[in-house]
Amino acid sequence: MSDPKILTTEVIDYACGDDTGILMPAHEAAFRAAGEAFLTEAFRAFGSISRMNSVARITRLDPCPGGSTGHKLFLSVEYAFDEPGLQRDLFVKFSRDFDDSRRDHARHEMESEARFAPVSRASGFPIRVPAAYFGDFEHASGTGLLITERVAFGKDGIEAQHEKCCDHEIDDPLPYYQALITALARLAAAHKAGQLVDDIEERFPLNPARAGPDPITYDEAALRKVVEGARQFAQDLPQLLPPDLRAPEFYDRLLADALMIREHRDLLAQYLVGSQDFIALCHWNAHIDNAWFWRDRQAALHCGLMDWGRVSQITFGAALWGCLSAAHLDMGTRHLDALITLFAEEYRLHGGPAIDADGLKQHFFVHVGMMGVARVLALPKVIRLRVPDALQASGPLDPMILNDEAARTVLHIYTMLLTLWSRPDFQNTLDRVLGAANGPTVR
Structure with missing residues (x-):
């Protein structure tokens, strides 16, 4: 079997940033060679240090494991002299991974993140993000570099980092999602109120085709096969799902809904981008592991x-799903209405338009249904591939599931989708939205 880590393109050492014009190192060896001189030039150009200051010495430069795209480094520096707010412990993120084709394929995810870095440095930015020291990207090669402050997890009052889809380890997850929803709403409100940088629309123009869920590409026969796979998963591995998500009649309804969503996908997509009040610059993947508390x-x-990769103007359905899809299932059952109301209230109070909480929930459910059909309903096959012995698992918290991050995450997000789909108000939403456009929906 060939090694999946293969060189996919010619290795480049440096690239010229499209915004700053600075020659950026593209990988760790080039970064080490560029050293303090590059950091001084980059930090001065970005306004991170004054023109009189410089990076005097690199005191640490170590690989940081993990992530789904380019290489990352832990960086520590000393400056020629201190300035208010300067951080010594920093985080370096490359867009490229020249050794792994799959990771390098995602290199353009950093383009908007680098564009976001100077926006987040502006005075009065409404939420806390890692302070950006440098960020730029060369579009032609997909090569970018981002340097930010390093979050001190587990120190100075900051909690240890929380892993994705491990909310069962938190005594009370609700306040964490209240904090996340509040941050998302306040950023969206600041955008709508014109409180971000003057050229925000030029930096992040709205692309309706990418603001909402992934496109639905299945034909009817293929979608029927996907839903049948979901039904078979519940029959073969019932212990991995809550009892109310195992019943055959649930999958009968799931199939009818999925086929209806597919049939009316263009109408539903237009609904999601039909009101500017429900679209703003926002984080698309605000899972708990992409935050600190x-x-x-x-x-x-x-x-x-x-982790602001792919940041852009998105629908609120996309922002809410990106936060709640990996949350404790209670967020989708007991607390969903309160969290959606919280978003609507924070959005209005901080300068956004007044939107109705019921309308926001309807918008969210339409996104969930479309994203479910487009991608999430097919996830059982991933679980079967990742955990071939899943029949022996005692449940979703069995070590064979928990210890495989991909399996744990995929199973939880899939379960959250079904949990939301099983709600009576989800069914009512589909009927209401499609009925408003086409007349009464017949099931």
């Missing part, structure tokens, strides 16, 4: 958001 003196929980 701390408490104030009154013990209220707050969060910052990191």
